[in-house]
Every structure is written in structure tokens, then in C-alpha cells.
Amino acid sequence: MYQRQNAIQRRKKKKAPRCLGKLLLILLWVAAAFFMGRAVGKAEKYYGIVEYQPEEFGEQGLEDDLGGDEAEALILVNKENPLPDDYEVELVTLPDRVHKGASQAYEPLCEMLNAGRREGLAFEVCSAYRDIERQRQLFEEDVVALMARGYSYERAYEEVAKETMPPGCSEHSTGLAFDIVALDYQLLDAGQERTEENIWLREHCAEYGFILRYPKDKEDITQISYESWHFRYVGEKAAKEIMERGITLEEYLKDI
Numbered sequence: 568m569y570q571r572q573n574a575i576q577r578r579k580k581k582k583a584p585r586c587l588g589k590l591l592l593i594l595l596w597v598a599a600a601f602f603m604g605r606a607v608g609k610a611e612k613y614y615g616i617v618e619y620q621p622e623e624f625g626e627q628g629l630e631d632d633l634g635g636d637e638a639e640a641l642i643l644v645n646k647e648n649p650l651p652d653d654y655e656v657e658l659v660t661l662p663d664r665v666h667k668g669a670s671q672a673y674e675p676l677c678e679m680l681n682a683g684r685r686e687g688l689a690f691e692v693c694s695a696y697r698d699i700e701r702q703r704q705l706f707e708e709d710v711v712a713l714m715a716r717g718y719s720y721e722r723a724y725e726e727v728a729k730e731t732m733p734p735g736c737s738e739h740s741t742g743l744a745f746d747i748v749a750l751d752y753q754l755l756d757a758g759q760e761r762t763e764e765n766i767w768l769r770e771h772c773a774e775y776g777f778i779l780r781y782p783k784d785k786e787d788i789t790q791i792s793y794e795s796w797h798f799r800y801v802g803e804k805a806a807k808e809i810m811e812r813g814i815t816l817e818e819y820l821k822d823i
């Protein structure tokens with residue numbers, strides 16, 4: 568009897584370290600899973616694979632009436648129609664936490680990119696809102712550099728304007744324009760239109776209120792060469808008509 572009790576006690580003693588070992592293993596697994604999750608999260612952020620969920624940013628001015636102001640969404644900005652210096656735009660940070668856009672376009676942009684993601688596509692917003700003041704600085708630096716080489720102000724301005732949009736003339740300063748590229752092809756060149764992402768965007772953008780702002784063969788009207796990646800929010804009604812008729816925002820605004 569005494570011997571049996573001793574044996575049981577011995578077994579119990581042996582069992583204790585085994586339980587501890589199991590516990591440690593479980594803890595290790597939990598820790599590993601936690602850190603792997605964080606690493607994946609970081610990688611996704613780095614590569615811009617972010618689930619576009621407007622709900623996440625509920626505090627940033629996403630009210631029900633957003634998208635309702637049609638007139639604002641139809642603002643025309645080009646070389647002849649610069650934005651006024653005091654143009655104000657309500658900005659929200661995009662889910663990539665890098666770029667900013669007009670609050671009005673935020674939800675439609677997220678919905679569009681999420682819809683594409685559900686089709687297995689991966690996008691990257693590579694340019695969105697651009698500050699007029701910053702643009703003015705860059706532009707003027709270039710003008711001054713040319714003037715230092717003997718150009719008159721007018722000639723320097725004209726020369727710089729061939730490559731860079733004069734301050735206030737870029738649609739990006741409205742917060743309604745977004746350059747969107749394929750995650751695995753981020754060049755702003757002729758190859759972009761052959762990516763699955765760009766083909767899908769051009770086909771579906773109007774459903775979300777976006778248009779391809781600078782189409783092919785419309786350079787004489789837009790004064791901007793074809794940009795397959797530049798999408799502009801104008802609201803659903805205008806977007807559907809513009810994309811269906813294959814016209815530009817300039818032509819649409821003349822008709823209404």
C-alpha cells in the first residue's frame with residue numbers, strides 16, 4: 568500500500584513538468600501567432616494592400632450628406648480655370664494613411680477600390696490631394712531658375728507650364744482627383760492601361776461617380792495628354808453620362 572502511494576506520488580511529480588511544458592508550448596504558439604499577425608499587417612501596410620473600409624474612419628467627417636453636393640463635385644479645373652487662392656477643401660486621410668482626399672469623394676473611392684479588390688485586383692493610390700501653396704513654391708522655383716538663365720518672366724512661366732501645372736490649375740488641388748495604379752505596375756506610362764486593374768477601373772469607375780478625366784484623343788479639349796491612371800470624382804449622374812458618351816468634363820459642362 569505504502570509502495571503504491573509512493574508510486575502514485577512519483578507519477579504525479581513527473582506529470583507536473585509535462586503540464587508546464589505544454590503550457591509553455593501553447594504560450595509560444597500564441598506569441599508566434601501574435602507577432603506573425605503583426606508582421607503580415609505591417610507588410611500589407613507597406614505594400615498598400617489595405618482593406619478600404621470607410622467605417623474605420625467614421626470619425627473623420629463621414630456624414631450622410633457627403634456626396635450630395637453635386638455642384639462642388641463638378642468643379643472645372645484646367646489651365647483656363649484655375650482654382651481661387653482661397654479655395655477650401657474638407658480633407659480626410661485615405662486608408663493608406665499617406666494620401667488625403669476630399670471628404671466628398673472618400674466613400675465612393677473606398678467602395679470602388681473595395682469592389683475591385685473583391686474581384687482579386689490590387690490597387691495603389693499614388694497621388695491624391697496636392698496643396699496649391701506647395702505647388703506654387705515648386706512652380707516658382709523652376710521659373711526663378713530659368714530667369715537666372717536669362718529668360719523673361721513670361722517666357723520662363725510658359726516654359727515651366729509645359730511640364731508642370733501652374734498653381735491652382737491641377738485638379739489634384741480639389742481633392743477630387745486620384746491617380747490609381749496597379750499594385751504590381753506602378754508606372755505612370757502607356758503600359759498602365761494594359762493592367763487588369765486599369766481595365767477594370769475604366770469599365771466600372773462611373774458606377775461609383777468617377778470618370779477617366781484625360782481620355783485618349785481628347786488632348787485638344789483637356790490640354791492634357793492621355794492619362795489612364797487619373798480618375799476624377801464628379802458624382803454618379805455626371806460620371807455615367809460622361810463615360811457612356813465618351814466625352815470630357817469640359818464637354819459635359821457645356822451641354823448642361
Ligand SMILES: [Zn+2]
Pocket residue numbers: 694739744745746796797798
Ligand atoms: Zn493625376
